[in-house]
Amino acid sequence: MNDLPAPLRSLIEKVLEQIPGGEERIQELTNRQGGRAAAAIGGVLGATTQAIVQVVMMLIALFFLLIDGRALVEWLEEVAPLKRGHMSELMAEFRKVTVTVLVSTVATAGIQALVALVGYLIAGVPHALFFTFVTFVMAFVPAVGAGGAGLAAAALVFFRGHAGRAAFLAAWALVAVGLADNVVKPYLIRGGVSIHGAVVFFALLGGLAAFGPIGLLLGPLIIAFFLSVVRIVRREYPRET
Template sequence: MSTAQPARRFFFILLTAATILFALVARPLASALFLAAVLAGVLWPAHCWLSARFRGRRGLSAAAFVLGVIILLMGPVVAFSAFAIKEGSEGVRYLSQAIRSEGVTGLVERLPQPLAGLAKRGLDQLPAQDEQNLGKTVQKQVSAQGGKAAAVVGATLSATGALVFQAVMMLIAFYFLLLQGDQLVAWLDHLSPLKRGQTRELMAEFKKVSYAVLLSTIITSAVQAVAALLGYFIGRVPHPIFFAGVTFFAAFIPAIGAGAVCLVAALLLFATGHPYSALFLAIWGLLVVGLVDNLVKPLLIKGGMEMNGAVVFFALIGGLSAFGAVGLLLGPLVVTLFLSLLRMYQRDFKTAV
């Protein structure tokens, strides 16, 4: 008895130390592992169906899903980069030719009226010699920087190395969870100190919430893109389909949001001499497109969860504030865990007084 007690204490000290070290090891990859687990849980039925079509070759099915996720992630990035390089190169070429043939004054006269007046007043403050030198300087700088447009975009993409690393880790974890996810769930259920079946019950709740959040996010982003597309057509934004596509993917990023794309398009309209269309699009983006996210998403999530709509709304806002972008998933999951544990306690542990 006397030797068992110190051994028990030492064991719990080792267990605590190992838990802390494990948390430190997992912390850098926590977001990637969490997203991989959510995707694997949501896509598990489709994975089982595809595995059956591949005659039980689960590795081939998992690889197909990983390839699909890569295409969904990289497709928009490649398309947007190609568009930015093309438009940027054409803009630099246009500026260089205009300055070479007509000078700064001729370029200013081509500007839309809201910008032309400001530029002319600025040029009027300069002596003629300074204006001539300004034209040569601008032409020289534009020509020098024109060839660097692609390099700037490449440098911007390379600066996202941490994001790429997290994405790669997420894809690797996603593959192995699809390959051996059922074995992992069985092992956790066996290892968990909860009653047999309770761990699976919690995971089933997590799966249901994850599915509801992901589906609602996709539908909400699509609705926002359609609403923004209508505004782009009314405001006569150039390349409206492209801007609608950017709006769809920007809606997945809380730090940007769909409304930000509408504001960028409004600035483009203002710079090209359409102030009233720009004002309309800015108001449309803030009121119509912005409110879709706050109204539609909680309603859709509520439809897939046994939770009050107000609780869903504050779970989304609180999760976003506490955990960042991943909080849109983690917030409702934390609330679901809390409510599920209360329900288990009421059902399995509470004794009649």
């Protein structure tokens, strides 16, 4: 620790003073909990890597759709067992839902960051705007999310000797920031597509459980496609009265 820069060494010494037993206690806890910490970090890294791979694959598919999407739609209209125009209707629904989900995801991350900023200011987190930006970025990372950034800020406040503020910020991160994603995103998606809010909510949960992070996009898409097919069938084959 003597090789560390003076400001960092001073901060670590203050943290150690707040912990009973000092360095010996830290060493004991490290030896005891090292395996669990390594497993937790491995899980986070694994989930993040999987999400990155899925996003890259989605971007590759998006590239080819943008380059030759019109020809693909025309080919699907030729081979699909549907009347001409139905495939274009389904593709229009696909585009509408995709844009809505992507925009709502970015907007939800922004709202979570703003909610977190309120907590940071109340708890007296240093460099609150920096942590707000980190919260916005982490909102896109699976298994961590915006709440994880808030918990990291709470740990910093705790080590600075403000246990009460840290407890408040941890609760704020888990409740206000963490649950905002489950409330705001379905509401925003419902505003962009003609689907009931409860259906959107369960589509997000089901997509996440079935496909992982990419399911947040696939879940609403599958529901929207299903409802579009139902509308086409009802229009083409109306019930006899």
